Amino acid sequence: MLFGAKRERFVSNTPLAQFPLPFDTEEITPTAPPAQVEHISDTREKSKTKPKHPGRLDFPAHLPVEEYVDHLPLHRQIERYKRKGPMKLLENFKGYLQTDGYSIYDWFAKKPGITHVGCMTHARRYFEKALSCDAEKAGQIMTLIQQLYVIEREAKEAGFTSDQRKELRLDKALPELNKLSERIAKYSKTALPKSPMGIAMAYTIQRWDNLLAYLYDGCLEIDNNLVENAIRPNALGRKNYLFAGSHDAAQRAAIFYSLFGTCKKNKVNPYLFV
Numbered sequence: 001m002l003f004g005a006k007r008e009r010f011v012s013n014t015p016l017a018q019f020p021l022p023f024d025t026e027e028i029t030p031t032a033p034p035a036q037v038e039h040i041s042d043t044r045e046k047s048k049t050k051p052k053h054p055g056r057l058d059f060p061a062h063l064p065v066e067e068y069v070d071h072l073p074l075h076r077q078i079e080r081y082k083r084k085g086p087m088k089l090l091e092n093f094k095g096y097l098q099t100d101g102y103s104i105y106d107w108f109a110k111k112p113g114i115t116h117v118g119c120m121t122h123a124r125r126y127f128e129k130a131l132s133c134d135a136e137k138a139g140q141i142m143t144l145i146q147q148l149y150v151i152e153r154e155a156k157e158a159g160f161t162s163d164q165r166k167e168l169r170l171d172k173a174l175p176e177l178n179k180l181s182e183r184i185a186k187y188s189k190t191a192l193p194k195s196p197m198g199i200a201m202a203y204t205i206q207r208w209d210n211l212l213a214y215l216y217d218g219c220l221e222i223d224n225n226l227v228e229n230a231i232r233p234n235a236l237g238r239k240n241y242l243f244a245g246s247h248d249a250a251q252r253a254a255i256f257y258s259l260f261g262t263c264k265k266n267k268v269n270p271y272l273f274v
Helices: 084-090 103-109 120-132 135-158 162-187 196-206 208-215 225-230 232-241 247-265
Strands: 037-042 061-069 072-079 095-098 114-117
Touching: 095 103, 103 114, 114 208, 120 135, 120 196, 120 208, 135 162, 135 196, 162 196, 162 208, 196 208, 225 232, 232 247
Parallel strands: 037 095, 095 114
Antiparallel strands: 037 061, 061 072
């Protein structure tokens, strides 16, 4: 098997995370205990700054980071779309870091005490794009991925604890993942590297260990959809206001996104709360 999995691998002693909240302002005071699992994603945002050349506005890229700490959304506005921004957020973090596979987070996975968890939804999305050029092979892989979600739904509907969900995954999901790895290993031999199928294969093979990592602990999710769904208000807002007036303005917006997201999660009317 090219990159298969064995049951014995999935034993983890990752310590609980100690994650400080690096807000520059005091609008939000966290009360939740340190989180063991951190979901993180990002999207580009523009902020208005003083132009370097007369008659032109410069819009440097920013990184609004959407995180889930103890299942509560936290938006952070980080200057520059590079590793430096997330490094400030995650410098003391230890635990499970679940991302969409964006390459800047690969560096953090090498740090002691961090286990990088991938997103199966993103892998599936690449094969969905490949349906147009190779419907048969891409469809077979998507069917195997769908089986993994059937298992997740079974655990959810049964109300399983984290330990029960881990055991179910090892019993049922692990064999499906091994079938998936065999199929991908077979098809990758003939897929053109720059074709949609080749790109899907490369993404999955490169992140295979991360995609398997949700088997380590029943508290982990198979994908990063929690945070991906929570970041949608930011994308919707960007279509309306186009950019932030400054980095500080973007930071204040991030705080309010966090506040409203937390209110929504707890079914609290944000207008009454504020």
